[in-house]
Amino acid sequence: MTNTETTPVVPLPANTARHLTTAGALITIASTFLSWTWTSAFPGDLTVYGYPAGLQIITLVTAALTLLLALTGYKSGALARLNPSRSNNPTALAALGTFGVVWFTAIAIAVDLGGLVNLDPGGYIAAVGALITATGALGLPLHRNTRDSLHTPDWAERPALAPVHRALHTLRLAKPPQARPTSTPEPWIDRLTITVGIALGLVVFTYGIGTDDNASETFIGYLIAITLTAIALHHSGALDRFTNATTRHKALSAVLAFVAAALFPFTQSNDHNANLGVNILIFATVALGLNIVVGLTGLLDLGYVAFLGVGAYAAALVSGSEFSRFSGVQFPFWAAALTGMAASLVFGVLIGAPTLRLRGDYLAIVTLGFGEIFRLAVNNMDGTSGPNLTNGPNGISRIPDLKVFGFNLGDAHTFGSFTLGRFANYFFLMLLFTAIVVLVFTRASNSRIGRSWIAIREDETAATAMGINGFRVKLIAFALGASLAGLSGTVMAHVNYSVNPQPYMFAGAAPPNSAFLLAAVVLGGMGTVSGPLLGASLLYLIPEKLQFLKNYELLAFGLALVLLMRFRPEGIIANRRRQLEFHDTGQLDIPEQQSLPDSTTGAATAPDATKAGA
Amino acid sequence: MTTMTTTTTPQQTVLEARGVTMRFGGLTAVRNVDLTVSTGEIVGLIGPNGAGKTTFFNCLTGLYHPTEGTVAYKGTTLPPKPHLVTKAGMARTFQNIRLFANMTVLENVLVGRHTRTKEGLWSALLRGPGFRKAEAASEERAMELLKFTGLDHKRDHLARSLPYGEQRKLEIARALASEPGLLLLDEPTAGMNPQETRATEELVFAIRDKGIAVLVIEHDMRFIFNLCDRVAVLVQGEKLVEGTSDVVQGDERVVAAYLGTPFEGAPEDTALAEVQAAESHAAEDGTAGTAEAAEEGDAAQGDDDK
Numbered sequence: 079m080t081n082t083e084t085t086p087v088v089p090l091p092a093n094t095a096r097h098l099t100t101a102g103a104l105i106t107i108a109s110t111f112l113s114w115t116w117t118s119a120f121p122g123d124l125t126v127y128g129y130p131a132g133l134q135i136i137t138l139v140t141a142a143l144t145l146l147l148a149l150t151g152y153k154s155g156a157l158a159r160l161n162p163s164r165s166n167n168p169t170a171l172a173a174l175g176t177f178g179v180v181w182f183t184a185i186a187i188a189v190d191l192g193g194l195v196n197l198d199p200g201g202y203i204a205a206v207g208a209l210i211t212a213t214g215a216l217g218l219p220l221h222r223n224t225r226d227s228l229h230t231p232d233w234a235e236r237p238a239l240a241p242v243h244r245a246l247h248t249l250r251l252a253k254p255p256q257a258r259p260t261s262t263p264e265p266w267i268d269r270l271t272i273t274v275g276i277a278l279g280l281v282v283f284t285y286g287i288g289t290d291d292n293a294s295e296t297f298i299g300y301l302i303a304i305t306l307t308a309i310a311l312h313h314s315g316a317l318d319r320f321t322n323a324t325t326r327h328k329a330l331s332a333v334l335a336f337v338a339a340a341l342f343p344f345t346q347s348n349d350h351n352a353n354l355g356v357n358i359l360i361f362a363t364v365a366l367g368l369n370i371v372v373g374l375t376g377l378l379d380l381g382y383v384a385f386l387g388v389g390a391y392a393a394a395l396v397s398g399s400e401f402s403r404f405s406g407v408q409f410p411f412w413a414a415a416l417t418g419m420a421a422s423l424v425f426g427v428l429i430g431a432p433t434l435r436l437r438g439d440y441l442a443i444v445t446l447g448f449g450e451i452f453r454l455a456v457n458n459m460d461g462t463s464g465p466n467l468t469n470g471p472n473g474i475s476r477i478p479d480l481k482v483f484g485f486n487l488g489d490a491h492t493f494g495s496f497t498l499g500r501f502a503n504y505f506f507l508m509l510l511f512t513a514i515v516v517l518v519f520t521r522a523s524n525s526r527i528g529r530s531w532i533a534i535r536e537d538e539t540a541a542t543a544m545g546i547n548g549f550r551v552k553l554i555a556f557a558l559g560a561s562l563a564g565l566s567g568t569v570m571a572h573v574n575y576s577v578n579p580q581p582y583m584f585a586g587a588a589p590p591n592s593a594f595l596l597a598a599v600v601l602g603g604m605g606t607v608s609g610p611l612l613g614a615s616l617l618y619l620i621p622e623k624l625q626f627l628k629n630y631e632l633l634a635f636g637l638a639l640v641l642l643m644r645f646r647p648e649g650i651i652a653n654r655r656r657q658l659e660f661h662d663t664g665q666l667d668i669p670e671q672q673s674l675p676d677s678t679t680g681a682a683t684a685p686d687a688t689k690a691g692a
Numbered sequence: 693m694t695t696m697t698t699t700t701t702p703q704q705t706v707l708e709a710r711g712v713t714m715r716f717g718g719l720t721a722v723r724n725v726d727l728t729v730s731t732g733e734i735v736g737l738i739g740p741n742g743a744g745k746t747t748f749f750n751c752l753t754g755l756y757h758p759t760e761g762t763v764a765y766k767g768t769t770l771p772p773k774p775h776l777v778t779k780a781g782m783a784r785t786f787q788n789i790r791l792f793a794n795m796t797v798l799e800n801v802l803v804g805r806h807t808r809t810k811e812g813l814w815s816a817l818l819r820g821p822g823f824r825k826a827e828a829a830s831e832e833r834a835m836e837l838l839k840f841t842g843l844d845h846k847r848d849h850l851a852r853s854l855p856y857g858e859q860r861k862l863e864i865a866r867a868l869a870s871e872p873g874l875l876l877l878d879e880p881t882a883g884m885n886p887q888e889t890r891a892t893e894e895l896v897f898a899i900r901d902k903g904i905a906v907l908v909i910e911h912d913m914r915f916i917f918n919l920c921d922r923v924a925v926l927v928q929g930e931k932l933v934e935g936t937s938d939v940v941q942g943d944e945r946v947v948a949a950y951l952g953t954p955f956e957g958a959p960e961d962t963a964l965a966e967v968q969a970a971e972s973h974a975a976e977d978g979t980a981g982t983a984e985a986a987e988e989g990d991a992a993q994g995d996d997d998k
Contacts, residue, residue: 518817525816525827526802526809533792533803540790543753545778545807545870554813 081227082252087170090217096151099173099218102211103145106176109207110134110141112200115187121293124187125198133183133299135285137204140179140303144172144211147310151218161314165254166218168314173215175306179299180208186295221254221313256315268323272331275320280338283615284345287354289623297623332516339509349490349499353573354622356501359508360570361589362614363515365598366607367562372596373604373653374523375555376535377434378442380584381449383592385560387582388425389418389567391456394474394577395467401474403467411480415568422564423557425452430556434549437538449584449592456579473578480572482507487572504573511569515562516607522558523605531555532605587631589618597635601642603649612650703730704766706874706905707782712751712761714744714929721747723929724761727907729874734896734906736920738913738940740950744929745909746787749878752907753777753784766873779807783867784876787909789859793852797843797862800851801834804869834869841865841895857888864895868904875899877908881915889915917941925949 086095114124114134122132130138147169150161161168184205188194228250234243282304289296311317324331339359343352368382396417398408409417433444460470468474479488479500487503522528530551533541542548571577585593594617602613621631642649707729714722722744729735739745750756752763754770754777763770765780778784783804792800809830815823838844841861846854851862860880867875877896881889889912896919900906910916916923917937924934927949933940940946 521817521819522813525823526806526811526830527813527816529795529799529803530806532795532799536792536794537790539755539774540786540792541803542774543755543778543784543786543790544804544866545775545783546803547775558813 081224082221083224084219084221086219087216087222087249088213090214092217092219095214095217096148098214099148099169099211100145100214102207102209102214103141103148103173103176105207106141106180106204106211107138107145107207109200109204110138112203113198114183114201114204115191115196115198117191117196120187120190120196120295121290122296124183124201132293132296133179136296136299136303137176137179137183137208140172140176140307141208141211143307143310144169144176144215147172147314148211148215160316162319163254163256163313163315165221165313166215167221167251167254168310169218170215170220170251171306171310171313173211175303175310177208177212178302178306180204182299182302183295186298190295221252222250223252225250251313253313254315256318262326263323265327268327269330271320271323272327272334275323276331276334276338280341280345284342286619286623287351288346291623291625294624294626301620336509336513339512340506343498343502343505344496346502349501352499352501352505354619356505356508356569356573358615358618359505359512360566360573361595361598361618362611363508363512363566364563364590365595365602365610365614366512366515366519367559367566368595369599369604369606369610370519370522370531370555370562371559372599373606373610374528374535375531375552377552377556378438378445379556379559380442380446380592380596381429381452382445382559382563382595383582383584383590384449384452385422385426385563386567386570386590387452387456387577387579388422388560389564390571390577391468391474391567392418392421392564393568393571394477397474397477397571399474399477401469401472401476403469408478411482411568415565418564418568419561420564422567423561426557426560427553430553430560434552434556446584446592449582453579453582456582468579471579473576473580474571475576475578477572477575477577480507501573504569508566508569508573511565515565518558518562519607527551527554585632587628588621589614597639601639601649603651603653605653606649606651609649609651609653703732705730706733706766707752707907708764708767709752710762710764712748712758712763714747714751714756715759721929722751722758722926725926725929725931727924727931727934729905729907731873731905732900732903733922734900734908734920736916736923737907737909737926738911738916738923739926739932743926745926746878747929748926749784749876749909753782753876775807778870778872781871781873782876783870783872783874785860785863785867785878785880787878787882789856789863791851791859791863791866794850796848796850797838797854798831798834798847800862800866801837801869802830804866805830805834807870837865837868840868840898857884857891860884860892861895864899868899872904874905874907877906877910879909879911881910881912893919 086092088095090098110130111128113127116125118125122134124131124134147161150158150164151166151169158164184197184201187196187201225247228247230243233239286297286300286304289300308317342355346352346355364382364386367385368379371377371379371382393414395402395404396407396409396414399405429445429448433441433448436444455464456468457471458464459467460472462470479486481487485491485503487507488500489503490497490499491503492498523531530541530546533544533546534548534551538548581588581590583591585591589595589598595614598613598617599610600613601617602611603609617635621627621635624631627634646652705728707727709725709727712722712725712727713720725748727735727737737745737748747756751758751761751772754772754774757772763777765777765782768780770777770780770782792803795803809826811823811826815826835844835847838847841864843854843858843862843865846858851859854862864875864877864880880896881892884892893915896906896908908916908919917940920937922934923937923940925932925940925943925946932945932949933943935943
């Protein structure tokens, strides 16, 4: 481990740095209770004394986290759980998050309202506090890569560009070494960790979705804060503890995650956010279906959104809408859902049977073609340029609301003090479908058929030589993925009141389209359950909340993908396999339950060391 | 060592290849090769580089569709589809290891069980008692095989993180998981050190003792002649000779195929004279250069022969 060093970025004595960090964090926290600007014209209304709002709340949370992490450095026992690595990196990252949010806010106020004069004293205090805490935190001894261990690209050797390169490598933070847990913790600790983690997740997600659509500033601050906080927790090892706990209690985590998701509509007073929620769920569920095809079986499908379209159109045709070709027909929902699934299944087999004989790039091109054929065909089946089936570009509108067991999903219902609107009702329905798809995904991937999918992804020739009928197994994956997309499509048709050919294209400015779906899978992490769900949520929320990006959305999106592929090719949530594939650490991958009982030296001293440190 | 065959069961033909020919455009890689393997036999397939050994293997296992000829396993002709060949009872390994690198050791072997289990998508989704029983049985069988090959302590490692020799063993374990009657090994000791080669030899004997016939391609002659009851020599796509190791070792056509035939004329004599001259020279200079000089002479002779 000669590639890392423990040095501060800013040369300061360690104790001074720690005091500075703490003091800065306290000042920042205090400042959030002051007014930052004089007018409520700035989004979030930061004018109130004694009551943080908008970006001030985000600042308060990150500053409080910085304070807590800084305090772990002062031998305070109970807080050690927050920072198992006992490194200063998390403190520095949280402090940078605070700094980022505060200074972004200050600059945004100055730019939006035209000049620094618009900042109230509270704003200046916050800026100074954040600067102090960031400087202090960077003065702490940090785990960093040595300058020599980092790759120096050719362009950095030119004198003009060398300073740029040096600036990019100022921080060089490295993930601190993690002490391997000496024993599996008590089950109740695991359960508590999972519950707290998921509850925090719900709160963070709810806050993000609840930010005002026109307050892009608040959402950017939110993104800065969650990104740096996530990295801080990653460096502290708290995130590892959480994932280890969830792998030990898979069923509990899944149930709690769904409970948390089901609580979401109750946190919203506004049905608009429930609408966002249900659309995110649809998008995420379809991405999870695509993950079977792309992530598990390794078939690059660029026309996947067509199956969502088939499901949506099938459901619309039998919905009883007056614009449907079969306007007299109104199936009950369970029958409509099965119809949508069956229609997508048939299309999946029809498209898969000829194309799955191709491998790699050829398959991608052919699926891309079929995806576009679907959209063009639907566009033209209006009775003039083709048979009358889909009502052409006008689509099928005025799809009636669903009734499930006499319960009209279109009406608002009141439970005690909560009123659940139309979209909240659909949210629950879609959540049920998401649960089904998650169950299908996990069960299928962890079975004989799932292993044969992964085997085909790894080496198709060897897989067939091991007795796997490659074509058949690939067709099953393709058809299963298609029918799951079709299932989501049936809900989508009802949620949106109408279907038309417009959204089912390869690439567009808004989800769902095949490119976004694929990006959600790749960005989130291929082959995992939570990856595509997270990726889809981010890809749906970001364009929705950053309205000012509208014209540059695809550009920003492309840039983000390039950066992600450069720095984290396995996706945000990495599957264990892929993590090893891309970051060959040279270590053998030893599962932790077999954590070498005979290596007594490390194991016996570690708890003592922790106690002594605490 | 080769005499300790367990021939308690009557000999039965496991593999019968008749007139297998494989043409790639104008090139005939394998020409009219017949080969039979019986139960309890270890048969070696040797030949110089490019002789068509691996092509012949690919024809046997259905990866190639032979231009002419048939391959039969225990009397039934095999269709040229790799998964059907494996299902029938012929499993293989690859010359350059082809494991599922990002799957664990156990998962690799479980994939090998594919043809001997039949739980489809529905049973995976419904997870009835039958599914659990089948999964447990598969895992138990896979663990037996891992113990047999000495990899059981690495069940949860990714295949890619195993050292080279263990990857070869894992490939054999994966092939055995399909419960084959005939195992085809394509250069199982390539890149191994002598100890690992010895261990592989023991492993192959142990496999034979389980009643599985083995057909093995190898370049390590000592390995082949220790191991095999019968050896077939493939040269330029044609079977040159087949018999016990003594017969093959003594056959001058085999020696010629590997080392070349001497010319019947002056060049050899000149070469010989050169060698002798060099040797006497070296003897005068001292003993150091002798071996080198002799080798040089051999090399010169080999060049002349081509």
